[in-house]
Amino acid sequence: xxxxxxxxxxxxxxxxxxxxxxxxxxxxxxxxxxxxxxxxxxxxxxxxxxxxxxxxxxxxxxxxxxxxxxxxxxxxxxxxxxxxxxxxxxxxxxxxxxxxxxxxxxxxxxxxxxxxxxxxxxxxxxxxxxxxxxxxxxxxxxxxxxxxxxxxxxxxxxxxxxxxxxxxxxxxxxxxxxxxxxxxxxxxxxxxxxxxxxxxxxxxxxxxxxxxxxxxxxxxxxxxxxxxxxxxxxxxxxxxxxxxxxxxxxxxxxxxxxxxxxxxxxxxxxxxxxxxxxxxxxxxxxxxxxx
Amino acid sequence: xxxxxxxxxxxxxxxxxxxxxxxxxxxxxxxxxxxxxxxxxxxxxxxxxxxxxxxxxxxxxxxxxxxxxxxxxxxxxxxxxxxxxxxxxxxxxxxxxxxxxxxxxxxxxxxxxxxxxxxxxxxxxxxxxxxxxxxxxxxxxxxxxxxxxxxxxxxxxxxxxxxxxxxxxxxxxxxxxxxxxxxxxxxxxxxxxxxxxxxxxxxxxxxxxxxxxxxxxxxxxxxxxxxxxxxxxxxxxxxxxxxxxxxxxxxxxxxxxxxxxxx
Numbered sequence: 001x002x003x004x005x006x007x008x009x010x011x012x013x014x015x016x017x018x019x020x021x022x023x024x025x026x027x028x029x030x031x032x033x034x035x036x037x038x039x040x041x042x043x044x045x046x047x048x049x050x051x052x053x054x055x056x057x058x059x060x061x062x063x064x065x066x067x068x069x070x071x072x073x074x075x076x077x078x079x080x081x082x083x084x085x086x087x088x089x090x091x092x093x094x095x096x097x098x099x100x101x102x103x104x105x106x107x108x109x110x111x112x113x114x115x116x117x118x119x120x121x122x123x124x125x126x127x128x129x130x131x132x133x134x135x136x137x138x139x140x141x142x143x144x145x146x147x148x149x150x151x152x153x154x155x156x157x158x159x160x161x162x163x164x165x166x167x168x169x170x171x172x173x174x175x176x177x178x179x180x181x182x183x184x185x186x187x188x189x190x191x192x193x194x195x196x197x198x199x200x201x202x203x204x205x206x207x208x209x210x211x212x213x214x215x216x217x218x219x220x221x222x223x224x225x226x227x228x229x230x231x232x233x234x235x236x237x238x239x240x241x242x243x244x245x246x247x248x249x250x251x252x253x254x255x256x257x258x259x260x261x262x263x264x265x266x267x268x269x270x271x272x273x274x275x276x277x278x279x280x281x282x283x284x285x286x287x288x289x290x291x
Numbered sequence: 292x293x294x295x296x297x298x299x300x301x302x303x304x305x306x307x308x309x310x311x312x313x314x315x316x317x318x319x320x321x322x323x324x325x326x327x328x329x330x331x332x333x334x335x336x337x338x339x340x341x342x343x344x345x346x347x348x349x350x351x352x353x354x355x356x357x358x359x360x361x362x363x364x365x366x367x368x369x370x371x372x373x374x375x376x377x378x379x380x381x382x383x384x385x386x387x388x389x390x391x392x393x394x395x396x397x398x399x400x401x402x403x404x405x406x407x408x409x410x411x412x413x414x415x416x417x418x419x420x421x422x423x424x425x426x427x428x429x430x431x432x433x434x435x436x437x438x439x440x441x442x443x444x445x446x447x448x449x450x451x452x453x454x455x456x457x458x459x460x461x462x463x464x465x466x467x468x469x470x471x472x473x474x475x476x477x478x479x480x481x482x483x484x485x486x487x488x489x490x491x492x493x494x495x496x497x498x499x500x501x502x503x504x505x506x507x508x509x510x511x512x513x514x515x516x517x518x519x520x521x522x523x524x525x526x527x528x529x530x531x532x533x534x535x536x537x538x539x540x541x542x543x544x545x546x547x548x549x550x551x552x553x554x
Contacts, residue, residue, distance in 0.1 A: 043388065047396045068415055130313035136486070136535050137528040140493040140505075144512040144520055148334045224404040228494060231406065232509075239406070246410035254414070258407050265402035 070252045075259070078252030091241040095226060098154065098237065102161025103222045110166045110218075111211065114173025118207070119199065124174060131174075135167035139221070140228050152233040157226075164225040165218040172214025176207030209280040216272040223265050336518045345522035354526060361492055361503040361527075364420070368427025369488045376432040376484075377477065380439025381465075390440070401437055405430040405491050409498065418499035423492075430491035431484040438480025442473035475546040482538035489531045504530075 052072050059066035059074075070078075082088040117124040143160055150156035180203050188202045230239025238261060245254035318338055325332040332340075348354045383393045405426055412429075416422040446469055454468050496505025504527045511520040 040391075043391050045395055047392055048399075051396070125309055127313045129310050130317055133314060133528075133532065136532045138486075138490045138493055138531055140490060140497065141508065141524050141527050141531075144508055145524065147512070148517070220402070220404075224406060224490075227404055227406040228497075231409075232497065242407065242410045246414055251414065254410055258403075258411055261407040262399060262403035265404060265407075266399055269398075269402045 067251065070255065074252045075255045078250075079256035079260070082253055082256060088241075091236055091238050095230070095237040095239070098157050098229070099161060099222055099226045102158045102226075103165050103219065105158065106162040106165025106218060106222070107169060107215065109162070110169035110214075111173050114170045114211075115177055115199070115204070115207075117170070118174040118177025119203075121178065124178070131167065131170060135171060139164045139225050143228065143232065147233065157229040157234070160229055161222045161225050164221040168217045168221060169211070169214040172210050172217070173207065176210030176214075177203055179210070180206040209276065212272065212276045212279055216269065216276060219268050219272060220265065223261070223268065227261065333517065336521065340518050341521040341525065344518040345525060348519065348522060354523075357502060357504050357507045357523075358526070358530070361496065361505065364423055364495070364503065365427060365488050365492045368424045368491070369431050369485060371424070371428045372431035372435060372484060372488070373481070376435035377439055380436045381443065381469075383436070384440050384443040390444075397433075397436065397440070401433040406494055409494070413499070423495035423500065426495045427488045427491045431488040434483040434487060435477075435480040438476045438483070439473065442476025442480075443469060445476070446472045475542075478538075478542045478545050482535065482542055485534050485538055486531065489527075489534065493527065 055069070055072040058064045059069050059071040066074075079088075117127065139160060142163070143156075146156045146160045146163075150159055184202055184206060185198065188198055193201070226237070227239035230237035231243055234240045238257060242254050242257040242261070245251070245257060321335070322338040324330045325335050325337040345354075382389070383397070384390050408429065409426060412422045412425050416425060450468050450472065451464070454464055459467070492503070493505040493508075496503040497509055500506040504523055507523040508520055508527065511517070511523060
């Protein structure tokens with residue numbers, strides 16, 4: 001994805017360079033470039049525009065029951081009222097607190113533990129089956145146990161989000177630390193590096209791409225779990241909000257919430273992908289472990 | 292399944308010891324802590340009690356009914372996804388322009404958690420079987436679609452150029468060059484989708500179902516039959532791991548050539 005983008009950007013640049021050389025002084029290349037960028041943009045987002053237009057037209061003409069699928073403009077105005085009354089922010093704040101406690105708590109637990117386990121390979125070998133078992137057991141299945149242990153308060157929700165984040169990040173951190181190119185380690189060793197410096201200057205930088213991949217997968221997981229945790233036994237949060245609106249037949253507001261959650265997922269994914277691409281620019285190989 | 296293991300492993304007593312020690316300790320703690328009442332046996336009954344209850348519900352046929360229904364739902368949703376997402380994925384990377392056209396929507400939908408769509412599905416289809424199947428289908432379809440797209444885009448351009456220079460037809464270019472080199476990606480997608488559809492299954496059965504393993508877990512929790520709840524959780528987790536393990540070993544077998552080429 002990123003590579004392709006970089007390649008197209010490079011080819012665009014080289015094209016415009018050659019054009020600039022041949023017709024220097026005229027406005028044509030600039031106009032051409034603007035048109036090309038505009039065309040690229042239109043082509044990239046055409047499908048979104050088409051869907052929005054269909055979403056507006058179909059309910060308006062009654063081809064789809066407007067009760068089940070209100071016109072897009074109604075959804076937007078529903079979202080606007082939610083923003084104006086402050087109801088949206090009430091749920092949003094609660095969700096953000098839950099997800100950041102769980103997600104960052106999971107990271108704080110998983111990354112140091114993963115570095116430790118990747119460093120002490122024998123320990124890792126013994127614990128690995130248990131870690132794999134934990135990662136492979138679906139979080140939602142375990143949610144009743146968390147409710148039993150922590151009650152239906154905030155603790156259970158934060159704990160389950162932590163659980164969902166931890167294992168992916170842990171496995172990716174271990175893999176990153178373990179799979180550092182042996183040549184790097186040997187050459188650092190041959191220059192008489194100490195253990196701690198080896199960890200800090202060689203192993204950790206080399207492990208970062210894999211860790212970031214884990215963080216990206218963990219973030220996607222934590223959004224899923226947040227919604228699940230708020231669906232069951234909760235009276236606030238974005239996940240609760242969409243189900244509440246559905247039950248109350250406030251359909252435009254429900255769609256607004258769903259769209260917001262979708263865009264939130266997309267934004268988090270895009271940001272972490274960018275970070276990942278930037279950090280892995282020097283490092284072609286990355287290890288994927290995740291679902 | 293050890294994805295992290297790079298060292299060659301030999302089967303033997305040492306290997307088995309290494310693989311089972313941590314889980315053994317975990318199970319031992321599960322047995323001892325509740326018996327000594329370090330953890331209240333009401334929240335965590337001892338392992339032996341859970342296992343006897345598991346044996347009881349699996350012999351009296353109660354478990355079998357729920358497993359059958361859950362598997363049926365998961366399989367229908369999953370295979371519907373397989374048969375639509377794979378061809379669709381190939382169509383979406385037909386050309387750069389087509390791919391560019393569909394890319395935003397694919398990116399948006401793959402990042403939309405299926406649970407967020409659950410109220411929409413409930414609204415459109417009611418709380419019947421269709422809603423559950425659609426949720427599983429939706430969840431399983433995106434990873435597959437993306438692995439097909441990634442797979443086709445990763446095909447070595449040299450192969451395509453070489454085949455084209457020998458004036459290959461589009462159909463045989465697809466079947467002889469593109470499809471074979473995409474297969475490792477598809478198999479990975481199949482595994483990820485299968486794991487995901489197990490998650491979606493639980494999610495779908497949690498809300499408004501009257502049968503299935505996901506329902507059993509939440510129903511027994513409400514009825515305070517905790518040992519039965521743990522028995523159901525163990526069943527569901529083992530089922531999920533079995534599916535994952537089976538598909539992971541299939542993946543390893545089918546991608547042997549790819550891995551050796553990378554080294």
